[in-house]
Amino acid sequence: MTNDIPRSDWTVHPPVTSGGSTYGQLVDLVERYFAALDDGDLETVLDCYTEDAIFTVQSAHSPHAGRDTGVRATYEEFIAAYARIRHVHFRHVVDVENQRIASQFRAEMMGHDGIETVLTSANFFYVRDGKFNRVYVYLSEGTNVLG
Numbered sequence: 603m604t605n606d607i608p609r610s611d612w613t614v615h616p617p618v619t620s621g622g623s624t625y626g627q628l629v630d631l632v633e634r635y636f637a638a639l640d641d642g643d644l645e646t647v648l649d650c651y652t653e654d655a656i657f658t659v660q661s662a663h664s665p666h667a668g669r670d671t672g673v674r675a676t677y678e679e680f681i682a683a684y685a686r687i688r689h690v691h692f693r694h695v696v697d698v699e700n701q702r703i704a705s706q707f708r709a710e711m712m713g714h715d716g717i718e719t720v721l722t723s724a725n726f727f728y729v730r731d732g733k734f735n736r737v738y739v740y741l742s743e744g745t746n747v748l749g
Contacts, residue, residue, distance in 0.1 A: 622701040623732050629694055632705055632727060635734070636689045642681045648674060652735045660738045686712040689723075701729040709741075 623631065631650060638646035651657070651669040657676060658665040666672035681687070688710040695704045704726050711719045721742045728736035 625696050625698050628703045652733045657737045661740045684711045685714050703727045
């Protein structure tokens with residue numbers, strides 16, 4: 603499937619494909635992604651994304667395009683910035699028909715200096731072919747810990 607959405611248009615979402623992921627597969631994808639992020643497993647995190655993915659920290663108006671370029675750089679910086687990363691207390695809302703999942707959770711990060719940052723976050727995942735094609739992140743207090 604091709605995606606004709608220009609990279610400069612951050613508000614348009616890819617078309618939905620028929621025969622996509624099930625409810626359980628969508629939840630598993632999100633939970634596998636967060637488990638990998640918490641473990642600092644960059645390659646597994648990136649494996650959850652399509653090659654042409656766009657990851658946007660919407661609360662900071664900060665888009666990052668391309669799994670192997672902008673998205674990779676964002677996660678490299680994020681993982682390196684913290685001694686410990688933990689995502690807990692998930693609530694998922696799944697739209698199987700449109701291959702979308704919204705997740706609310708608590709993010710707990712411990713810096714290398716011992717300072718802990720705790721935020722509430724909501725992420726909106728748009729899935730294509732079993733992987734994230736667009737991700738929008740909203741962080742409490744407008745804080746951007748993701749670069």
